[in-house]
Amino acid sequence: MKTLVIYDIPEDKIRNKVFEACKDYGLEHFQYSAFFGQLSHNRREELSQRLRRTLGEKEGKIFICPICDKDLNLRIEITVTSGDADAEEIDRHVREAGRRKKARAG
Amino acid sequence: MTLKVGDIKQYLYCPRIIYYTYVAPVDRKVTPKMVYGKEEHIEFERLERRRTLRAYRLAEGERRFRTPLESPRLGLRGVLDMHVVTSLGCLPVEVKYTASRPGLNHKYQLVAYAMLLEDAYGKPVRHGYLYLIPSKNVYVVEITPNARAFVRRMLLQIADLIRRETFPPATRRAGRCVDCEYRRFCGDVV
Numbered sequence: 001m002k003t004l005v006i007y008d009i010p011e012d013k014i015r016n017k018v019f020e021a022c023k024d025y026g027l028e029h030f031q032y033s034a035f036f037g038q039l040s041h042n043r044r045e046e047l048s049q050r051l052r053r054t055l056g057e058k059e060g061k062i063f064i065c066p067i068c069d070k071d072l073n074l075r076i077e078i079t080v081t082s083g084d085a086d087a088e089e090i091d092r093h094v095r096e097a098g099r100r101k102k103a104r105a106g
Numbered sequence: 107m108t109l110k111v112g113d114i115k116q117y118l119y120c121p122r123i124i125y126y127t128y129v130a131p132v133d134r135k136v137t138p139k140m141v142y143g144k145e146e147h148i149e150f151e152r153l154e155r156r157r158t159l160r161a162y163r164l165a166e167g168e169r170r171f172r173t174p175l176e177s178p179r180l181g182l183r184g185v186l187d188m189h190v191v192t193s194l195g196c197l198p199v200e201v202k203y204t205a206s207r208p209g210l211n212h213k214y215q216l217v218a219y220a221m222l223l224e225d226a227y228g229k230p231v232r233h234g235y236l237y238l239i240p241s242k243n244v245y246v247v248e249i250t251p252n253a254r255a256f257v258r259r260m261l262l263q264i265a266d267l268i269r270r271e272t273f274p275p276a277t278r279r280a281g282r283c284v285d286c287e288y289r290r291f292c293g294d295v296v
Contacts, residue, residue, distance in 0.1 A: 040284055040285060041206075042139075042284070042285040043285065045139070045204070045205050045206075046137070046138055046139050048205070049138070049139065049142045049203075050138060050142075052240075053142065
């Protein structure tokens, strides 16, 4: 089943170990502190045992959630990347203003 | 030959594991879960020494850990995780590190340990426990005459398999093959 792993770990060293463990299990890092991918029941339990040990007595919170395909189809993604039209528009304005300023000064 | 209690558990999971252990021995891949399980057992022992026997609904008793048991009569040996000796008799406790429920193979492994205890102490064993880490759930298993007969039958079947060197059919539950550590040796499973 598709599995979502999200975590909140203040300590860098532990967080990196969790990051590496998720990669070892073939999950895809799709957001900060969030992984997603296919895991069988057994592999999911194995990963949870490994993460439990990694965290040990340290502060942190790890959430492993299997998601069925039916629910996965209902997902909603809202993405705005830096290369968006609005941002380009502003950039163009800034560049033109700079050129006008240079022309006046020249 | 003397069989191990673990063999009963493995045989019930899939008869081919016995084949790969005795008839055509192959390298067994040790999965991370096995390693973690071993470590958790050590931790369980440390904690269990400090606990009362409330989880087993007992008022008094003496715990004994990792007891090697052997019965020439049954042709069986094994190391029992823990057993509690009370004035009324012994109670075997088998520890499992899993998030899921214990399977039938675990139940009959415990029954086999109970039979070994009966031979060692000369007293009947009526109940046993399966202790699950990390949930700390304790499952009570009744040791019935039928269960004992079943274990004896399984022991005969295992001995037969080893003697005849037949390659047994795989378990009918295909899901078990998915993450099986012997999967690379079975050419006919999914």
